[in-house]
Amino acid sequence: MQLERRAVAGAMLAAGLAPRLATAQTATAHPGLPPPRTLDELRAEVQSRADRRAYPVAMLDPAEVREALAGLTRLDRDDWARAWSAIGARHEARARALEATDRAGAAAAHLKAFEYHLFARFPLENSPGKARAYQLALESFAGHARLVDPPIEIVRIPWSGGDVIGALRRPPGVARPPVVVAIGGLDSRKENAAVRSDAYLRHGIAFLGLDMPGTGQSPVRVVAPGAEASLSAVLDWIGGRPDLDASRVIAYGGSWGGHWSARLAVTERARLRGAVVQAGPVHATFQPEWQRAGLGTREYLFELFEARSAIYGVSTLDDFLAYGPRMSLLTAGLLDQPSAPTLVLNGARDTQVSIEDSFLLLRHGTPKDAWINPAGGHMGRTAELGDERIFEAVTLPWIVRRLDAET
Numbered sequence: 001m002q003l004e005r006r007a008v009a010g011a012m013l014a015a016g017l018a019p020r021l022a023t024a025q026t027a028t029a030h031p032g033l034p035p036p037r038t039l040d041e042l043r044a045e046v047q048s049r050a051d052r053r054a055y056p057v058a059m060l061d062p063a064e065v066r067e068a069l070a071g072l073t074r075l076d077r078d079d080w081a082r083a084w085s086a087i088g089a090r091h092e093a094r095a096r097a098l099e100a101t102d103r104a105g106a107a108a109a110h111l112k113a114f115e116y117h118l119f120a121r122f123p124l125e126n127s128p129g130k131a132r133a134y135q136l137a138l139e140s141f142a143g144h145a146r147l148v149d150p151p152i153e154i155v156r157i158p159w160s161g162g163d164v165i166g167a168l169r170r171p172p173g174v175a176r177p178p179v180v181v182a183i184g185g186l187d188s189r190k191e192n193a194a195v196r197s198d199a200y201l202r203h204g205i206a207f208l209g210l211d212m213p214g215t216g217q218s219p220v221r222v223v224a225p226g227a228e229a230s231l232s233a234v235l236d237w238i239g240g241r242p243d244l245d246a247s248r249v250i251a252y253g254g255s256w257g258g259h260w261s262a263r264l265a266v267t268e269r270a271r272l273r274g275a276v277v278q279a280g281p282v283h284a285t286f287q288p289e290w291q292r293a294g295l296g297t298r299e300y301l302f303e304l305f306e307a308r309s310a311i312y313g314v315s316t317l318d319d320f321l322a323y324g325p326r327m328s329l330l331t332a333g334l335l336d337q338p339s340a341p342t343l344v345l346n347g348a349r350d351t352q353v354s355i356e357d358s359f360l361l362l363r364h365g366t367p368k369d370a371w372i373n374p375a376g377g378h379m380g381r382t383a384e385l386g387d388e389r390i391f392e393a394v395t396l397p398w399i400v401r402r403l404d405a406e407t
Helices: 039-052 062-070 077-098 103-120 128-147 190-202 229-239 256-267 288-294 304-312 317-327 355-363 387-404
Strands: 153-157 164-169 179-183 206-210 249-254 274-278 342-347 369-373
Touching: 039 062, 062 077, 077 103, 077 128, 103 128, 103 190, 128 153, 128 190, 153 229, 164 190, 164 229, 179 190, 179 229, 179 256, 190 206, 190 387, 206 229, 229 249, 229 256, 249 256, 249 387, 256 274, 274 387, 288 317, 304 317, 342 355, 342 387, 355 369, 369 387
Parallel strands: 179 206, 179 249, 249 274, 274 342, 342 369
Antiparallel strands: 153 164, 164 206
16 A cells, blocks of 8 residues: 555545444453453454554564463453563563673563563553563563663653653764654553664654653553643753753654644644644544444454543543543644644544544644545554554654754
8 A cells, every 4th residue: 555645624534434333342341331352352363463563562473472372261461461471571581691792682682571561561550460561561671771772761850740751762973863752652651662763863863752641650640631741841851951952852642642742732832843643532532422432443452441441540431431521622722723733644444533533633723734544544554554664654754854844
């Protein structure tokens, strides 16, 4: 499929692109929601995605995925974590054995261990075993960060609500590089985006990864309007670093992370050279009808209700459906305000985030650039068109152009 970059400012796409309803991916049955995938269904879906190098197992080895899945006998969260972390521990042991003789090999093995430990807690740390797996993931990533060349600096950024922890990587030989601030999504973490930092460094761009509010190591535990203040503190911090160019900063968020980059594009327009909003929910997705329908999508692997309700700080479906509308950027009046230059991306067949949200961004406020894949699902993906191809062909060139622009 050929990529096409185009500007869009029209109305909603024609009929036939409404969200498809399917069964849910929650690990536990909830009143009012479809039943979760069975173990056999989950095994088949995870293996299929691993074989296709698809999210969220694109970085895992298909043979090792088959090994982990074979060890699962029930849908128990701690059993899930144990199966994947066992493979992560194997890679971690290899990393430690290599540290004295093969720095690059050890860095790669630490990163592989991180990927398995992180998937062990997918999509969130909602059991003792999953919480332990997340800590192991952070430890493995720290090993990778220390050994990779150039290294990744784990930074603590002061904010009134608690330190914001980030992963910073600077290109060698560039005194004051521009910065891409990459905001994680609902189930991805700041460390996931670090795999793209090599691409930024090749263009002389620094990378700073952050967990979105309500997830990972963010000091914000429940999302609410105003939580972007923790991200504004990051821009303050960049402004105080003589080794970063605070006049050339791009905010980049995918999925739920795109909600925060869309907010920052307005609230911090004076301090951003641009913003990327990839499948970011801004209004339609937060309405009760879509929220209920979206919980049944087969695009998401499993436990979508748990992941989304956790960042709201609620546990019942009724409370979840009532909470979402308060996050609307349209209701808050933000969409009609001027914004930093923005790139909007998604797939017209996304069943996790309404495509209407992309068109709302385009119909309101400052004119924006857009790339909409008519056949794409969440983030614009198809079976043939994965995250990395979209990033390399669409997102990265736009970022480079914006950072090279005079204004």
